[in-house]
Amino acid sequence: MNPKNTLICALAAALLSVSASVSSFAADAKxxxxxxxxxxxxxxxxxxxxxxxxxxxxxxxxxxxxxxxxxxxxxxxxxxxxxxxxxxxxxxxxxxxxxxxxxxxxxxxxxxxxxxxxxxxxxxxxxxxxxxxxxxxxxxxxxxxx
Ligand code: HEM
Structure with missing residues (x-):
């Protein structure tokens, strides 16, 4: 994978993990x-x-x-x-x-x-x-x- 794609993948993974934790926070907020x-x-x-x-x-x-x-x-x-x-x-x-x-x-x-x-x-x-x-x-x- 070229460095540009690696960076895009890393950013996408980071975004996914942020959105997962935001939605699990929302699910916890009763x-x-x-x-x-x-x-x-x-x-x-x-x-x-x-x-x-x-x-x-x-x-x-x-x-x-x-x-x-x-x-x-x-x-x-x-x-x-x-x-x-x-x-x-x-x-x-x-x-x-x-x-x-x-x-x-x-x-x-x-x-x-x-x-x-x-x-x-x-x-x-x-x-x-x-x-x-x-x-x-x-x-x-x-x-x-x-
Ligand atoms: C945050 C405070 C209060 C809330 C949320 C509240 C809410 C309500 C609600 C929902 C009703 C029924 C409405 C309906 O019949 O469609 C009601 C009726 C009534 N409220 Fe309040 N109320 C509050 C404070 C007070 C206070 C301080 C008094 C007097 C000390 C009072 C006296 C009454 C009376 C006498 C009725 C019955 C009215 C009737 O017989 O038609 N309320 N209230």
């Missing part, structure tokens, strides 16, 4: 949804979290007349799709849903505390807790109106 444990884990978190909210005297009045079966189902869809799962969110927008409630900053913090209680109970690692809270925290401007 979505937050997978790291949380998939659909069953999201359902369990939503169940426990909404039970905490229902028992939380700071905010449970908001939910007094709500259909909690629906709210739970919509939360599973929302958390599932926002974390990379196959679920599709079919509920109302966050703005529309919470528009007339007058949710305050303190209410929002209380709800996040109820969620963190659940995440700690299920031993969700800090990294995944942080990622989930960042996703949900980004919705705050659409939910807090007072």
């Amino acid at each position: 979505s937050l949804y997978e790291r949380l444990g998939g659909h069953a884990a999201v359902v369990a978190v939503v169940d426990d979290f909404t039970a905490n909210v229902g028992a939380d005297a700071r905010i449970n009045k908001y939910f007094a007349k709500s259909d909690m079966v629906r709210v739970k189902a919509k939360l599973v869809e929302q958390v599932g799709s926002a974390t990379g799962g196959p679920e599709k969110y079919t509920g109302r927008s966050m703005k529309e849903t919470h528009a007339t409630m007058g949710v305050t900053d303190a209410d929002f913090t209380a709800l996040v505390e109820d969620l963190v209680k659940t995440l700690n109970k299920f031993k969700v690692p800090m990294k995944e807790q942080g990622e989930l809270l960042a996703i949900l925290g980004s919705l705050k401007p659409e939910i807090v109106t007072k």
Whole structure:
């Protein structure tokens, strides 16, 4: 093989090995949804979290007349799709849903505390807790109106 072809072969081999390691890295990078444990884990978190909210005297009045079966189902869809799962969110927008409630900053913090209680109970690692809270925290401007 002439030196030019040898160089081309070496470059091609190097490129192949880089692309193989990039794709195996991509295959290793699991979505937050997978790291949380998939659909069953999201359902369990939503169940426990909404039970905490229902028992939380700071905010449970908001939910007094709500259909909690629906709210739970919509939360599973929302958390599932926002974390990379196959679920599709079919509920109302966050703005529309919470528009007339007058949710305050303190209410929002209380709800996040109820969620963190659940995440700690299920031993969700800090990294995944942080990622989930960042996703949900980004919705705050659409939910807090007072
Ligand atoms: C990141 C925080 C929050 C998320 C992701 C969230 C998400 C949702 C979703 C998906 C629904 C169901 C929407 C539908 O029925 O189509 C819902 C309903 C509801 N949310 Fe939130 N919410 C958040 C914070 C809060 C806070 C802080 C409060 C008040 C303390 C609140 C009060 C309610 C109530 C009362 C309903 C039921 C509305 C009804 O009965 O029609 N939410 N929320």
